[in-house]
Amino acid sequence: MVESTSDGVLRAPLTLEYPFTRTTGPVVGGFLTGLREGMVLGAKRADGTVLCPPLEYDPISSDPLTELVEVGQSGTVTTWTWNGEPRAQQPFDQPFAWAMITLDGADTPMLHGVFVDGPEAMSTGMRVSLQWKEEREGHIADIAGFVPEEAS
């Protein structure tokens, strides 16, 4: 990789990267694979409640979580804020609301974008429905975002 140059100075490229990959495991990987297949999975906790998105360990009790169950594709907004201009890295190409959304059949909310015309169209407690991307690869952005339930 080292280049010899006419001025006698050795030069080599510096590429900042993590040159390794990792697997996401049965729980996170199960959720991501579910997204690719067009379904949303949560993890059933010892008390019967469903954590969505699922984690490998219960964040409160530390119990291992292994049972994945399908949850609904509509849900309720528990809090939100308005993101006027999408920021450079965000996978959204229009103004949107960030919202915590508890999907039907789940007991914990997840973060995603809601597409409405402006903040006046958002409210806590509103019902929203999931919109899939057409081409999915097993990634959280396979969910294009959410829209108000009546508009879906």
Add this chain to the structure above:
Amino acid sequence: MRDIAVVASMQRQEKSIDNESEVEYMVPLMHGVKESIGITQADVGFTCSGSSDFIAGQAFSFVMTVDGANPVPPISESHVEMDGAWALYEAWVKMQMGEIDIALIYGYSKSSGGSLRDVLATQMDPYYVAPLWPDAFAIEALAARQLIESGKTSMEHLAELASRARDHAASNPNAVRTKAKSVADIMAEAPLMDPLRPSDIPASADGGCALILAAGDRARELCERPAWIRGIDHRTDAHTLGVRDLTTSMSARIAGEQAGVSDDKVDFAELYAPFTTSELVLTEALGLGDDTIINPSGGALSAHTMMASGLIRIAEAAQRITNGDGDRAVATAGSGPNLQQNLVCVLEGE
């Protein structure tokens, strides 16, 4: 427990430090704080720092700063990839073993080269949240709406906190947001990240802080009125936002109980509260009442230096004890989204 006190500190915070590297601006603080009490690196039994390679954009960036501490002959040294307050905690634990009497602590960052609010998205869950790049203001705005809609606060009350922080900051030469603004003027601000207004979010700064801990009689020799650490504890909440109640802080409450915050009156508190909403949550979690002056320095809202803001809270509280402005103070440090992790330190004068 061995009695350990803060005996000196020195800080610098500016909106942006343009022509000096982190090392260049930390060297005068690291040496200045030692000179201020007449000691040298040879007197220091342990040196511990907090900083972030991620913000510096360079692996092992802290090693160059250690070089600036004058580490020849070799010194006993450690580093945490955390706010300098956790470096102080590590040093406090090490000093409990009784082998050393003096420790040098410092924390710093220069975040003005990038967009910190976006960089902080990388601390979120790497599979479910970080790929969506929610910025730090958006994440706090989600908590702010719940605080308002649950009736725990109002836009007006948050404006009062923001206005008071500006008033306090006016007398702090290290604060960067010092211009007075009335509650009415803050109420008239357009939301930056609904419902948060510009005055509700932190005034980001570059800078750092260096601080000296000393044990027992050595502390009394070095400082007329040392600020004794009577309790210190740190706890963390779950990383997943969805399983937390964002309107409270379990980690701050438990750390406060363990540190003994409510054992006696608290004259003033320096809280790691980058947002007006974080101040509200911490005040409630620690059970601080109206008789406690909150953030006499203006707090992290008025100058927020990532990786140093928590250590600066301890330094500010300790300096006021040393000055005789009060007898008992609480300082906190925080880390992670929505105050996920909290360190609570109780300081007293003799």
